[in-house]
Amino acid sequence: xxxxxxxxxxxxxxxxxxGGACSFTAVANQRGGKAKSVxxxxxxxxxxxxxxxxxxxxxxxxxxxxxxxxxxxxxxxNLADLLDHRTHALDLSTTDRRANPENYIEAALPQLPxxxxxxxxxxxxxxxxxxxxxxxxxxxxxxxxxxxxxxxxEIRIYPIIQLDGRRYPLLDEVLSYxxxxxxxxxxxxxxxxxxxxxxxxxxLSR
Numbered sequence: 412x413x414x415x416x417x418x419x420x421x422x423x424x425x426x427x428x429x430g431g432a433c434s435f436t437a438v439a440n441q442r443g444g445k446a447k448s449v450x451x452x453x454x455x456x457x458x459x460x461x462x463x464x465x466x467x468x469x470x471x472x473x474x475x476x477x478x479x480x481x482x483x484x485x486x487x488x489n490l491a492d493l494l495d496h497r498t499h500a501l502d503l504s505t506t507d508r509r510a511n512p513e514n515y516i517e518a519a520l521p522q523l524p525x526x527x528x529x530x531x532x533x534x535x536x537x538x539x540x541x542x543x544x545x546x547x548x549x550x551x552x553x554x555x556x557x558x559x560x561x562x563x564x565e566i567r568i569y570p571i572i573q574l575d576g577r578r579y580p581l582l583d584e585v586l587s588y589x590x591x592x593x594x595x596x597x598x599x600x601x602x603x604x605x606x607x608x609x610x611x612x613x614x615l616s617r
Contacts, residue, residue, distance in 0.1 A: 412569045412603040413534050413612060420444040423531040428558065429520065429538055432464040434500040436514055437507035446514070447530075448504075453517040457508050464501045468494065481576060483604055521553035528563035535568045540579035540613075548581050552588050555615065559594065565616045569601065570609035578608075589615060 419425070420439045427435045430448025439446035452460055472494055475482065479490070487493040508515045518524050535558070539551055558566050572578055579585075589596045597614045604610040 412536065412601055413567050414599070414601060415534075417442065419532065420446070423564070424529070426525075426530040426533045426561070428523070428533050428535050430504075430515070432460070432467075432501045432504050433536070434503035434507075435534070437503045440507070440511070440514065447516060448514060449516045449518045449523060451517065451519045453508075453515050457505055460508075461501065461505045464505070465498075468497050468501065471497075481607055483607060486603060486605055521550060521557045523557050523561050525561045527560055529561055531562065531564045533558050533562045533566045535566065537569070539568050540571050540582065541573055543573045543579045543581065544575075548584060551581070551585055555585070555589070556592075559592075559615065559617070565614060567612050567614050569612035570606070571598070571611050571613055572606070572608050576606065576608050593617070 415425075420442050421444060423445070425439060425444065425446040427433060427446065427448040429450040429452075430436060431450050431452060433448070436446040436448040452463075455463070472490060475493070476490060487496060516524060539546070539554060543551075555566070571582060573580075586596055595616045598611050599614055601610055601612055
């Protein structure tokens, strides 16, 4: 979804924000990367977060079973395959957090406990824009400002649609803010599309 190459993993300081129970940091660092994850959920111990992750997966499967036509079943072949992938990701992230707790940092957006330009690349999946009905425009702008402070090179955000499948309705306002700040923005088509319509990411750089 983020078009990350092996060269990116090997050469860039990458922050997964928010990371949740995603396995990106675990897998990237297994490949020699320098990745870290940040999430408010890391206030909880690994065992509590693992149990919550299992419950979240169960709830998600129940909801998705009622709306399978809203998804494309080419990357995941069916619900059982999706369940296997998500459970495996949870297992990987939990094991890695136990072994390398310094890579999993508690923080609540829009504040990040990092120095200016401390990372090269920030990846943000399934949070900004997706929860646009719950998160205000100002929260989005404050979060982007903080991410740009921390990222030396680039931010990548996926997807640009909400949970209901509609394009984030205030995206034009976000892009106008980006222009006023003098940043560069690019909407990029991606090959990964599980939720129908979730086939673009937003790239921001200075």
